[in-house]
Amino acid sequence: MTRLFEVRDLNVMLPTRHGPLAVSRDISFSLEEKQILGVAGESGCGKTMTMLALTGLLPPGSRVSWKKLELAGRSCDPSCRTDISKMRDKGISYIFQEPGTHLNPLFSIGEQLTETILCNNRGLRAKTARQEAVRILENVGLRPAGDFLRRYPHQLSGGMNQRAMIGLALAADPKLLIADEPTTALDLLTQRSIIDLVLSLVRTRGLSVIWVSHDISLMESFADTLAVMYAGRIVESGPAKDMTRHARHPYTRALIHCLPERLKEKRFQPIPGHVPALNAETRGCAFYPRCPFGMPACAQAEPLTIETENSRKIKCFFPQNT
Amino acid sequence: MLLSAEHLTKYYPLRASIFSRARACVRALEDVSFRLPEQHSLGVMGESGSGKTTLARLLANLIAPTRGTLSFSPAISDRTKDIQIISQNPWEALDPRMTIGQSLKEPLIIHRMNDIRDRLRRSLDLVGLDRHCLNRLPHEFSGGQRQRIVIARAMSCGPKILVCDEPTSSLDISVQAQILNLLLDLKEQQKLSLIFITHDARLLPVISDSILVLHSGIMVERGPREAVLNKPLHPYTRQLMTLSKLHEKPQAARGAGGAGCPFWQVCSLKKTECSEHLPEIVQISPEHWVRCCHFL
Numbered sequence: 001m002t003r004l005f006e007v008r009d010l011n012v013m014l015p016t017r018h019g020p021l022a023v024s025r026d027i028s029f030s031l032e033e034k035q036i037l038g039v040a041g042e043s044g045c046g047k048t049m050t051m052l053a054l055t056g057l058l059p060p061g062s063r064v065s066w067k068k069l070e071l072a073g074r075s076c077d078p079s080c081r082t083d084i085s086k087m088r089d090k091g092i093s094y095i096f097q098e099p100g101t102h103l104n105p106l107f108s109i110g111e112q113l114t115e116t117i118l119c120n121n122r123g124l125r126a127k128t129a130r131q132e133a134v135r136i137l138e139n140v141g142l143r144p145a146g147d148f149l150r151r152y153p154h155q156l157s158g159g160m161n162q163r164a165m166i167g168l169a170l171a172a173d174p175k176l177l178i179a180d181e182p183t184t185a186l187d188l189l190t191q192r193s194i195i196d197l198v199l200s201l202v203r204t205r206g207l208s209v210i211w212v213s214h215d216i217s218l219m220e221s222f223a224d225t226l227a228v229m230y231a232g233r234i235v236e237s238g239p240a241k242d243m244t245r246h247a248r249h250p251y252t253r254a255l256i257h258c259l260p261e262r263l264k265e266k267r268f269q270p271i272p273g274h275v276p277a278l279n280a281e282t283r284g285c286a287f288y289p290r291c292p293f294g295m296p297a298c299a300q301a302e303p304l305t306i307e308t309e310n311s312r313k314i315k316c317f318f319p320q321n322t
Numbered sequence: 323m324l325l326s327a328e329h330l331t332k333y334y335p336l337r338a339s340i341f342s343r344a345r346a347c348v349r350a351l352e353d354v355s356f357r358l359p360e361q362h363s364l365g366v367m368g369e370s371g372s373g374k375t376t377l378a379r380l381l382a383n384l385i386a387p388t389r390g391t392l393s394f395s396p397a398i399s400d401r402t403k404d405i406q407i408i409s410q411n412p413w414e415a416l417d418p419r420m421t422i423g424q425s426l427k428e429p430l431i432i433h434r435m436n437d438i439r440d441r442l443r444r445s446l447d448l449v450g451l452d453r454h455c456l457n458r459l460p461h462e463f464s465g466g467q468r469q470r471i472v473i474a475r476a477m478s479c480g481p482k483i484l485v486c487d488e489p490t491s492s493l494d495i496s497v498q499a500q501i502l503n504l505l506l507d508l509k510e511q512q513k514l515s516l517i518f519i520t521h522d523a524r525l526l527p528v529i530s531d532s533i534l535v536l537h538s539g540i541m542v543e544r545g546p547r548e549a550v551l552n553k554p555l556h557p558y559t560r561q562l563m564t565l566s567k568l569h570e571k572p573q574a575a576r577g578a579g580g581a582g583c584p585f586w587q588v589c590s591l592k593k594t595e596c597s598e599h600l601p602e603i604v605q606i607s608p609e610h611w612v613r614c615c616h617f618l
Contacts, residue, residue, distance in 0.1 A: 043465070043494045158370065185492070187369045187521035188565050214494040258499040260524040267506065268499035268528065 004208050005176055006030040008068040012046075012053045012232075015061040021278045023049040024232045031176070031225075034202055036209045038219030038240060040255060041229035044275040047212045050229070051178050055092050056084035072175055089120075093169035097181040099161035103153040109164045110149030113137070116171040133171075140167045141197060159190035166197065170205075177201075180212045195222060216252075217259050220244040228252045231276055231286035234305075238312035248312070248319040250291045285316070293318055323395055324482060324515050325358040325381075330390040332376050332539075350376040351539045353390070353603075358483070360397075363509060363516035365530025365547075367523060367562065373539035374519045375410075378487040381517060382407040398482055403433050406476035410488040412468035416460040423456035426475050433479050445478040448512075449504060466497035473504065477512070484508070485517045490525075502529060523562055527551055532609070535559050538584035540600065545610035555612040558585045583615070591616055 010027040013020040024046045031037050041047050053064045069076040069084070071091050077083045096102040104112055113133040118124055124132075130149075137145035140163045153161055162182055169177055179198065183191040199222060201207050213219055219226060220240050227237040228251060236249035247253045254271040256262065262269060273290040276282065284299040285291070291298065298317055305315045332351040335344030351373040358364055368374050379385045381392070383401045398404040409415045416425055426445065430438045446453060449470040460468060469489060476484060486505065490498040502525065509516055518529050526533055526547065533550040535543045535558065543556040554560045583589070586596035596615055603613040 042496055188523070188562075189369050192565060216495075255495070258496045260499075260502075260522070260528070263528055266528060268502050270499035270503065271496040 001032040001035075004031055004033045004035075004072055006068060006070045007054065007066060010050065010053060010064070010066040010069070012049055012058070013063040014049070014058070015063075016279075018279060020063065022232060023278055024053060027234055029227055029234065029237060031208050031210065033175075033208055034206050035225065036202065036211055036223045038216075038223035038226045039210060039212045039229060040214060040216040040219060040226060042214060042255075042271070042275050044278075045229045046232035046278075047229050048180055049232075051094070051180055051210065051212060054084075055088045055094055055178065057088075057094070089172070091175040093172050093174035093177050095162075095165050095169050095177065095179045095182045097184055099165040100153060100158065103161060103165060103168075105153055108150055108152050109137070109142075109156075109167075112164075113149070113167060113171055116168055120172050136167045136170050137164075139170065139201075140164070141193075142167070157190075158186050159194065162186065162190075162194055163197065166194075166201075170201070174207065176208050176210065178210045178212070181214070182211075183218075184213070191218075214255075215259075216244060216255050217261070228255065232278070233286065233315060234313075235287065235315045236313065239310065242310060242312065248308075248314050248321070249316050250293050250320060251287045253320060254290075254292075293320065323357045324360050324362075324397060325395070326356070326393050327381075328355050328391050328393070330354045330377070330380060330392065331388050332373075332380060332385065333388045349539050351380070351387075351536075352600075354534075354536070354541045355390075355603075356534055356541075356544060358515050358517065360482075360515060361509070361513050362532070363518055363530050365526045365533045366517060366519040366536060367521065367526060367533060368536035369521055371538070372536040374521075374536060375487055376539070377536070378407060378485045378517070378519055381405060381483075381485050400433070403429075403479050404482045405485060406479070406481040406483070407485045407487065408469075408472055408476055408489045411492055412465055412472050413460075413492075415472045416468060418460055421457055421459055422463075422471055425460075425471070426456070426478055429475060429479050435479065441478050445474040448477055448508065449474045464497075465493050466500060469493065469497075469501050470504070473501075473508070477508065480512075481514070483515045483517065485519075487519045488521070489518075491521070505529070523551075523565065535562065540584050541603070541611075541613060542585065543610075543612045545607075545612075549607070549610050555606060555610070555617065556585075556614045557589045557591050583613075 008028045010024060012024040014023050027050055039047050052058050065078050071087050074087065076087050110133055113136060114129045117129045117132050133149060134145040137148050142148040142160060142163050156164065183194050198209060202209060211219060211223060223240045225237065226240045226243045227234050230251050236252045244256060247256055257269045258271055260268060271290060276286055284301055285303055288294045288298040295318060303315050303317045305313050307313050330351060331353055333347035334350055336346045336348060337344050354377065356364065366374055366377060380387055382405055426442055427438060430441055435441060451470055451474065490501050493501060505516065508514055530547055532546050534541060537558050543550060543559045550559060551563065554563050581599060582597040583600060586592045593615060601613055601615040601618060603611050604617045605611050606617060
């Protein structure tokens with residue numbers, strides 16, 4: 001296995017009316033080739049912001065810094081503004097949550113695809129680009145492709161639009177695909193078919209995938225490694241099966257317990273309280289106010305990330321044992 | 323019986339423009355029958371495009387059925403008041419220009435209720451929101467809080483039936499658990515009946531007492547919760563149930579329309595006659611019905 005992507009100590013600050021807000025802090029992870037990393041957490045935990053930062057898609061004025069950011073052996077210079085966009089152009093594609101709002105309603109699927117193909121291969125002839133577009137559409141399961149080239153996003157269902165979006169992502173011939181909640185708006189059958197499509201792309205094209213979702217049990221079924229984010233930090237990470245079977249951080253446990261299949265006395269088990277606002281400055285562990293196992297020490301200082309056996313990383317003073 | 327639906331059918335006409343004649347129809351719902359006793363919750367399960375939302379809109383009197391009847395017990399005197407609907411998307415259900423107070427008051431004014439203030443306070447207490455939110459606007463709230471506000475608005479006129487059209491599909495998983503617990507509490511405390519529409523079979527064991535499964539607008543199975551979840555009869559229901567256990571890989575899904583059974587193309591048990599005509603619905607046990615030629 002070769003390492004494809006590595007990020008160490010990524011910090012993201014967003015400008016707001018009330019001053020800069022830290023939305024991700026000290027994010028570190030790495031990804032091997034042909035691997036799938038699942039990123040879990042509630043809304044407002046900074047999952048999307050982190051992914052946008054890794055691709056240089058944040059709004060202007062935001063400050064992103066890192067110690068190391070490397071894709072396929074090519075590292076990125078934090079002081080150079082455009083370096084990260086160049087890295088993205090070379091090998092990262094992004095699938096957004098709502099395909100309906102991220103595809104251009106004024107252009108047909110074919111026009112959008114050929115445009116992307118031509119942007120990535122300067123000097124290609126329009127006819128070749130069109131053939132390539134047909135090939136891609138067949139690849140993502142939109143057949144007959146010639147028919148779909150002429151259609152507009154509003155003529156397609158949510159699942160088909162998501163397929164078209166994956167097609168657009170493939171047009172740039174990426175090494176890494178970032179999928180930000182790609183199936184949240186879809187029903188179960190469509191969701192499964194999109195997952196199967198991405199898995200087949202991992203096998204056939206050797207893609208690596210970062211899959212962002214709040215459904216940890218969904219990702220357990222296909223991800224190799226999992227990372228759980230809370231309040232802009234990665235609180236636990238490790239091999240997927242091991243993480244969900246023996247969750248050690250109280251937040252990971254809480255996330256697993258609020259799944260519909262975990263019932264207690266005929267009631268679902270939501271996590272009490274709310275995700276803290278990003279401007280709430282806490283000295284201690286960010287999860288302490290909601291944590292059922294919290295101790296006074298948790299309020300005093302932020303826990304460091306400890307590494308345990310079988311490459312698990314936990315950011316907690318009192319990791320739970322199963 | 324609080325409500326009974328007989329052979330509910332809804333076709334939507336297809337027109338080239340609004341002035342031209344309908345040339346064809348979309349079959350959104352075909353021959354759906356069920357009964358809803360008091361304090362009972364009926365789970366309606368199906369994929370997108372299966373007619374779930376059409377059923378919700380028919381029940382809430384937002385559209386009229388093409389064929390079939392809905393009859394109500396005397397307990398339901400005013401349909402618009404006693405049946406309330408909670409829509410899928412809390413972002414679109416609240417007017418962005420109205421304060422929460424104005425939004426919550428609107429149904430009370432329309433139904434000429436007295437003691438508006440008391441009712442407002444009570445419905446806010448029911449959903450666990452505090453009174454300060456009345457002067458604020460929808461954009462100041464998160465998705466889960468907005469869904470609470472929508473539920474408060476639905477509860478304010480004291481409905482007997484709450485039609486929930488995928489109330490949690492746009493919410494994240496912890497908020498989903500909160501909202502579902504709230505609906506279950508309301509059902510018990512306020513003696514409500516629920517019609518709970520969802521595509522997630524994982525929610526059904528808790529939220530529903532009986533289950534109705536739709537495929538392309540056709541009711542393929544209906545029965546008590548245990549029977550449908552543990553011993554599903556229709557091949558389509560079986561497939562949906564395995565899908566909810568996410569680790570198992572489903573077979574190729576979906577069938578196309580046409581005259582026959584909506585599921586015949588991908589059905590593992592298909593016979594030749596499946597493609598030709600729609601099987602009649604068959605009673606298997608007093609409460610369990612299935613529409614599949616294998617049970618004729």
